[in-house]
Amino acid sequence: MMNEERASASEIEGAVETVCGRHGNTPSELIEILHDLQDMLGYVPESALPVLAKKLNLSRAEVHGVVSFYHDFRHNPAGRVTVKICSAEACQSMGALPLIEEFCRRNGVTMGETKGDGSLTVEPVYCLGNCALSPAAEVNGRPMARVDAAKLDAAVKEALV
Amino acid sequence: MTTTLYIPCDYAALSLGADDVVAAIRAEADKRGADIKIIRNGTRGMLWLEPLVEVDVDGVRHGYGPVSASDVAGLFDADFLTAGSHALSIGVTEEHDWLVNQERLTFARVGVIDPLDLKAYDKLGGWDGLYRAAKMSPAEIVSEVTESGLRGRGGAGFPAGIKWKTVSELPGDQKYICCNADEGDSGTFADRMLMEGDPFCLLEGMAIAGLATGATEGYIYIRSEYPHSIETVGKAIAAMEEAGFLGDNVAGSGKAFRIFIRRGAGAYICGEESSMLESMEGKRGTVRSKPPIPAVKGLFGKPTVVNNVLSLATVPVILAKGAEFYKSFGMGRSHGTLPFQIAGNVKRGGLVEKAFGVSIRDLIEGFGGGTATGRPFKAAQIGGPLGAYVNEGQLDLPMDYETLAADGAMVGHGGIVVFDDTADMAGMARFAFEFCAIESCGKCTPCRIGAVRGKEAVDKIMNGVDVAANIALVEDLCEVMTDGSLCAMGGLTPMPVRSALRHFPEDFDRAPAAAAAE
Known part of the structure; x- marks a missing residue:
């Protein structure tokens, strides 16, 4: 993943070509294609949309509609470390909301955004399926259970090294 | 050694x-x-x-x-x-x-075997159902499932056999089995546990559904939050193809059935069956108007069975041991077992598969051991974010579709989220609206606008602004959303809100704004 960096126009075009080809340029596989594209580039750049539309024989509006509907697709590159802390009911019952608020304040970052220096992104998530071990979180995809401030800080620190 | x-x-x-x-x-x-x-x-x-x-x-x-x-x-x-x-x-x-105190039918092998070991699966009763189905006519398979009393485990509780019968009897060159593995409800993780712990069981159930209905393709829609499930199910599909349980000749039946995975993309609404179908077609996950029902016009407009992971994963044991065996568990019209998930503020959280009829108290106090914090119990939300909050007085209710419904609650997907006495139920009601506002597909007005207005009204209540008038407004919005929404997202968001108001009125009795603001 090319975190922090924006892809160049030719990189974007090449990536779109590759992933659309992998899915036989099938429009019904648009969501799979967008996942693959985000895996390659770290985000779904705005400028990829017209290229996708052309490849899949869809309108730009249709592609935009899909990309903007789903929470998974980032419009900008994420920071070097991405933290997800669940804020659904089970995690709330174990104090997730104050934990998230505190974490964001301590790290100078707003929920859903990336820190100015590109080090950290905090993404909202509603349920990671680990509700018996709340609060649940993931740091760069690594699952964590019964998290508290100290565990989160240690995991972020480790991921930044 | x-x-x-x-x-x-x-x-x-x-x-x-x-x-x-x-x-x-x-x-x-x-x-x-x-x-x-x-x-x-x-x-x-x-x-x-x-x-x-x-x-x-x-x-x-x-x-x-x-x-x-x-x-x-x-x-x-x-x-x-x-x-x-x-x-x-x-x-x-x-x-x-x-x-010892569980009745594990669907989850019999979960936690026991290596999830991708075909031999271990076979040794513990795997494929028995599929082999039996391969020798039966589609109508016989459908009637076995109907007789078992199996109801949709996704939450709605619709009899699985009726859906299968509709698809089975429709003409069509292409039919589909779609498995809903978009387990987005907070407090639930049974689908995930099964996909990661015994994926062959789910795939076997889908193959049986294929034989029963004449569908030759199956799709599993797995939420992107479950990358481990996606990986395990993918490997299981490959192993079954290689072993001849999927492909052109399923378990020697002479019939073809193949299974593909589709990933979700973080939209809760895609757990609703028609928006899931839209999403599987690569579109925005907006809800479809019904009729036509998916059984008639589903994926790509073709007859489609849409079942939850737990419904499909329960089919193999029904075919292997017979409808009567399965039906002997449960109470009333809730036959068989349900994998309950005990979550949230609870000492011993996890998965308990029990016959219907077990009390909420047995699950929370018996299995769960009470709150994790050791503080007094206050509330439990049953059946996911769209389910009701129950109070201490309701804990002896048996887990049964009809009993809970009569009490303004629902079994849903069997998730139970426990809260201790520090929970603010007005805050939870506010969250129900907020979550609906974030996750609404936006197609129908009661859900799209109602959720936003509901959140605003609860905010006012929490700030002590015109409390009585705003409670009346919330009640009014709940009525409109219940009666006027296209799907269960808008239609059931009022359930947690109303139950919080009904069972915990003291949490809505806020001090006047002036005092709070100073």
């Missing part, structure tokens, strides 16, 4: 460091020259004991948990490889109260 150990690869176990424990045990065994083999199984569902390490001694599995990497040297010192006693010992795993 090689000693076999079982250490789960389930997401929950991983989140507590199961991989670190595996590495530490391997290193320690090397150091001490112990001959061991580690099998990565699913989880038994006793999640407070994870990572649970089991040692096979003469065919009996002895458990130790929760184990951390730093406990490993001590376990070796205590001769855990020969079931030596240790502070973390739980004795013979299968004699543990938590497991």
Whole structure:
């Protein structure tokens, strides 16, 4: 993943070509294609949309509609470390909301955004399926259970090294 | 002699460091020259004991948990490889109260075997249902499922056999089986546990559904938050194709059936069947108007069975042991068992598969051991974010579709989220609206606008602004959303809100704004 960096126009075009080809340029596989594209580039750049539309024989509006509907697709590159802390009911019952608020304040970052220096992104998530071990979180995809401030800080620190 | 150990690869176990424990045990065994083999199984569902390490001694599995990497040297010192006693010992795993008191039909193999070991699956009753179905006519399979009384485990509780019958009897060159694995409800993780712990069981159920309806293709829509499930199910599909359980000739039936995975993309609404179908077609996950129902016009406009993971994964045992066997469990019109998930503020959280009829109290206090914080119980939300909050007085209700419905609550997907006395139920009502506002597909006005207005009104209540008038407004919005929404998202968001208002009115009785604002 090319975190922090924006892809160049030719990189974007090449990536779109590759992933659309992998899915036989099938429009019904648009969501799979967008996942693959985000895996390659770290985000779904705005400028990829017209290229996708052309490849899949869809309108730009249709592609935009899909990309903007789903929470998974980032419009900008994420920071070097991405933290997800669940804020659904089970995690709330174990104090997730104050934990998230505190974490964001301590790290100078707003929920859903990336820190100015590109080090950290905090993404909202509603349920990671680990509700018996709340609060649940993931740091760069690594699952964590019964998290508290100290565990989160240690995991972020480790991921930044 | 090689000693076999079982250490789960389930997401929950991983989140507590199961991989670190595996590495530490391997290193320690090397150091001490112990001959061991580690099998990565699913989880038994006793999640407070994870990572649970089991040692096979003469065919009996002895458990130790929760184990951390730093406990490993001590376990070796205590001769855990020969079931030596240790502070973390739980004795013979299968004699543990938590497991002994369950009726595991759907989850019989979860936590027991390596999820991708075809032979182990076969040895524990796997394929029995599929082989039997392969020799039956579609109508016979459908009637077996209908007779069993199996109802949709996704939450709606619609009889599975009726859906199958509709699709089976429709003409069509292409039909589909779509498995809904978009388990977005907070407090639920049974689908995930099954996909990671016994994926063949789900796939076998889908293949049986294919034989019953004439569908030749199956799709599993797995939420993107479950990458481990996506990986395990993908490997299981490949293994079954290679073994001849999927492909042109399913289990010697002469019929074709193939299964494909589609990933979700973080939209809760895609757990609603028609928006899931839209999403599987690569579109925005907006809800479809009904009729036509998906059984008639589903994926790509073709006749489609849409079932939840747990419904499909229960089909193999019904076909293997017969409808009468399955129907002998449960109460009233709720036949069989449900994998309940005990979550949130609870001491012993995890998965309990029980026959319908078990009381909420048995699950929360008996299995769950009360709150994790040790504070008094206040509320439990049953059946996901769209389910009702129940109070202390309702804990003796039996888990049964009709009983809970009569009390303004629902069984849903069997999730139970426990809250202690620090919970603010006005805040939870506000969250129900907020979540609906974030996740609404936007197609119908009651849901799209109602959720936003509802959140605003609860904000005012919480700030003590015109409390009585705003409570009346919330009630009014709830009525409109219940009656006027296209799907269960808008239609059921009022359930947690109204139950919070009804059972915890004191939490809505806020001080006037002026005092709060000063």
